[in-house]
Amino acid sequence: MARKIVLIDLDGTLTRSDEGIISSVKYAYRDNNIPVPDDKTLNSFIGPAIMDSMRRTGVSEEKLPDMVKSYRYAYRNPIFDDPKHPGEKLPGMYLNEVYDGIFEALDEMHAKGYYLAVCTAKPEPQALPICEHFGLMEHMDALYGASNDASRINKDQVVAYACEKLNYQPGEDLALMVGDRWTDVDGARDGAHLDCVGARWGYADPGELEEHGCYAFARTPHDLPAVVDEYFADRQVQ
Incomplete structure (x- = not known):
C-alpha cells in the first residue's frame, strides 16, 4: 500500500x-x-x-x-x-496556542491512515518542546525542523530533509504539504516537488498563496481533512 x-x-x-x-x-x-x-x-x-x-x-x-x-x-x-x-x-x-479544530482535523486524517509529520523552519530543539507542551505530538507521527546551525534553515531544505528521513519514494508514495505562507508553497515544490494546500487561517498576505501557486485551500482547520482527501483521491502511484 x-x-x-x-x-x-x-x-x-x-x-x-x-x-x-x-x-x-x-x-x-x-x-x-x-x-x-x-x-x-x-x-x-x-x-x-x-x-x-x-x-x-x-x-x-x-x-x-x-x-x-x-x-x-x-x-x-x-x-x-x-x-x-x-x-x-x-x-x-x-505565548502561543493551538488553533481551534486542529486536534480534530489531525485525528480525522490519522483515522484515514495518513502519516502526519510536523515540517517547520523552526529549529527542531525549539519545535519539539512546543509541540509536546501543547499536546500536538500525541496527534502526529513525526517532527522535522531546521538545524540550530545554518546548514538547514529554509523550508525547501527542511522538506527535503523530512522526505529523506521518511525514505519518501515518489514512485511508491504520495505526499503533500500544508502551510500558510509562501515559504511553505515554494519549499514544498523546491524541496521535493510536492504540492501545497494553503491554510487560510494563517498569516499569508492577501493573494500571497495564489501568487506562489498553492494547489488548493482550506478555509478552516475543520475543512482540511476534506481538502486532503480530495487531493489524494485524484492521484495514484505511478
Missing part, C-alpha cells in the same frame, strides 16, 4: 504563534540597540527562517549571530508576562 504523507507547517498552521515570535523579535532588536521594525515587517517574520527575516530588515552578517542569540534567549526563557497567570513569566515559545 502506498503511504499518504502529509507534512504540516507549525507556525500559522497548527498554532497561532505571532505573539511569542514578535515579542522575541522585538527583544532581539532592543537587546542589540537596533530600531525595532514596524508592525507590518514584524508580522512578516512568521513563517520564514528568523535569520532570513532579519537580513531583510538590513541586519548585517556581522551582527546576525548576536541577533539570533538574543532572539533564541527570549524565545526559550521565561521573560514575558503570562497573560493567563498574572505575576508569572513565560518564554516566547509558549
Whole structure:
C-alpha cells in the first residue's frame, strides 16, 4: 500500500504563534540597540527562517549571530508576562496556542491512515518542546525542523530533509504539504516537488498563496481533512 504523507507547517498552521515570535523579535532588536521594525515587517517574520527575516530588515552578517542569540534567549526563557497567570513569566515559545479544530482535523486524517509529520523552519530543539507542551505530538507521527546551525534553515531544505528521513519514494508514495505562507508553497515544490494546500487561517498576505501557486485551500482547520482527501483521491502511484 502506498503511504499518504502529509507534512504540516507549525507556525500559522497548527498554532497561532505571532505573539511569542514578535515579542522575541522585538527583544532581539532592543537587546542589540537596533530600531525595532514596524508592525507590518514584524508580522512578516512568521513563517520564514528568523535569520532570513532579519537580513531583510538590513541586519548585517556581522551582527546576525548576536541577533539570533538574543532572539533564541527570549524565545526559550521565561521573560514575558503570562497573560493567563498574572505575576508569572513565560518564554516566547509558549505565548502561543493551538488553533481551534486542529486536534480534530489531525485525528480525522490519522483515522484515514495518513502519516502526519510536523515540517517547520523552526529549529527542531525549539519545535519539539512546543509541540509536546501543547499536546500536538500525541496527534502526529513525526517532527522535522531546521538545524540550530545554518546548514538547514529554509523550508525547501527542511522538506527535503523530512522526505529523506521518511525514505519518501515518489514512485511508491504520495505526499503533500500544508502551510500558510509562501515559504511553505515554494519549499514544498523546491524541496521535493510536492504540492501545497494553503491554510487560510494563517498569516499569508492577501493573494500571497495564489501568487506562489498553492494547489488548493482550506478555509478552516475543520475543512482540511476534506481538502486532503480530495487531493489524494485524484492521484495514484505511478
